[in-house]
Amino acid sequence: MPTTDTDLDDIEIPRHLSVGFGADRRSIAYLTRPGNAPGVFWMSGFKSEMRSIKASYLDQWVAGRGHAYTRFDYSGHGLSEGRFEDGTLSRWLEESAAVFDAVTEGPQIVVGSSMGGYLALLMARKFLARTGTAHPGRIAGLVLIAPAWNMTDLMWKKAPDEARRAILDDGVWLRPSRYEDGPYPITRALIEDGRAHLVANAPWSPGAPVEIIQGRHDPDVPYDHVAHLSQLLIDVPVTLNEVPDGEHRLSRPEDLALLADRIEHLLDARPSG
Numbered sequence: 001m002p003t004t005d006t007d008l009d010d011i012e013i014p015r016h017l018s019v020g021f022g023a024d025r026r027s028i029a030y031l032t033r034p035g036n037a038p039g040v041f042w043m044s045g046f047k048s049e050m051r052s053i054k055a056s057y058l059d060q061w062v063a064g065r066g067h068a069y070t071r072f073d074y075s076g077h078g079l080s081e082g083r084f085e086d087g088t089l090s091r092w093l094e095e096s097a098a099v100f101d102a103v104t105e106g107p108q109i110v111v112g113s114s115m116g117g118y119l120a121l122l123m124a125r126k127f128l129a130r131t132g133t134a135h136p137g138r139i140a141g142l143v144l145i146a147p148a149w150n151m152t153d154l155m156w157k158k159a160p161d162e163a164r165r166a167i168l169d170d171g172v173w174l175r176p177s178r179y180e181d182g183p184y185p186i187t188r189a190l191i192e193d194g195r196a197h198l199v200a201n202a203p204w205s206p207g208a209p210v211e212i213i214q215g216r217h218d219p220d221v222p223y224d225h226v227a228h229l230s231q232l233l234i235d236v237p238v239t240l241n242e243v244p245d246g247e248h249r250l251s252r253p254e255d256l257a258l259l260a261d262r263i264e265h266l267l268d269a270r271p272s273g
Contacts, residue, residue, distance in 0.1 A: 014050075014079050017072075019098045028095050029079035030072035030103060033059070037106035038140045038267060039068030043096060043123075045114030046148070047184055049078035053251040054113060054145070054259065061260050067267065070108075072099045085172065085185045088193035089152065093122050100138075107140035109266050111259075114221065114248065117147025117212075122197055124206045141266035142210045145259065146248050148221045149229050152194025155186060167191060178219070205235035209269070211262040212239065213255075215246025 014029040031050060040062045042055050049055075050071035062069040074092040075082030096119050100108070112120030124139055148154065156164070159173070166173040167188050174183035210233055214226040223242075230240040241262060246255060 014073075017099055017102055019075075019095050026075045026081040026095075028072055028075065028081075028099060030070060030099055031059075032070040032103050033063055033068060035063070035068035036066050037068065039070065039104055039106065039108045040263060040267075041100060041104055041108040041110045042069070042071035043110065043112035043116030043120050044071070044074070044077065045116050046151070047077065047084070048113065048116075049073055051078065052113075054256065057256050058111065058259070058263075062263075065264075065267070068104070068106075070099070070104050072096075072103075085187055086189075088190050089119070089122070089197045090193050093119055093126065093197070096120075096123050097126060104138075107137055109141045109143060109263055110139055111143040111145070111263060112147065113145040113250075114148045115151055117144035118149045118151050120144060121147065121149060121199065121206060124208065125199075125204075128205075128207050139208045141208050141269070142206060143259070143262050143266065144210065144212045145250055146214055146218055146221045147212060147226060147229065149225075150194075150198050152191050153198055154221070154225065156191055159186075199229075199232070201232070203232050203234045206233055207236065209237045209266060210239070211241065211266065213241045213243065213250060213258060213262060215243045215248065215250055217246060218248045220248045 012031050014031050016027045016029055018025055019028050020026055040058060042058060044050055044052060044055060050073050055071050059069055073080040074095055076084035076087045110120045120142055124142065163173040167186060171188045173186045175186050176183055212226060212230055214223055216223050227240060230238050241258060243250060243255065
């Protein structure tokens, strides 16, 4: 589910937020632009960064419409502190919620790509458990790009036998990357921690309208897997936008145009402020 498509021309200087305590404290890098509400909150994919093609495209698109925009790097990613090998869903979810709470104000359209789409759902669920609503009016909508829900379970099921043995015996497997950016360490800690974050195979409400964008030829997150997710989300409008010739990264000009269109649809559904 890696989505590393970094745009090196983006040279904005990030700010930093401290997350965690003691030896677990890490500095999380983020970029934010002020603007009208609803704002847009970007969540990157596994091994991707806040300066990726999609995230940087949205920076300019959202700014052109006068809305606030926030993006950040998980620990072990991009400009944030930490080792990638130490990352778990619990750790990255904590960082996501911390940046959302500390940096953004008012309603937000949360946009997540791949693992970021999964974390966006987990964050909405976390806020629902905390407040009884989707963080009272704070999450105004979700746009999920190839959402890798139940990501670690999906990884484990797709892993070859030798990979499972390496994870269990050595604590890590170096997964080859089809994106020419080196292998990805898949750790036993990541897989085991993921079991605490599995989305049950039963209907549930994320508390806000959902737009899903999914390619038919995605080799990392199968289309049927995402179509099933769209059936599990209830009590809110859910739209599954199929890209017939799309793969996983969905960073082509036509994919970016579709992403902007779906965000605009949710922005138009909310009063600006």
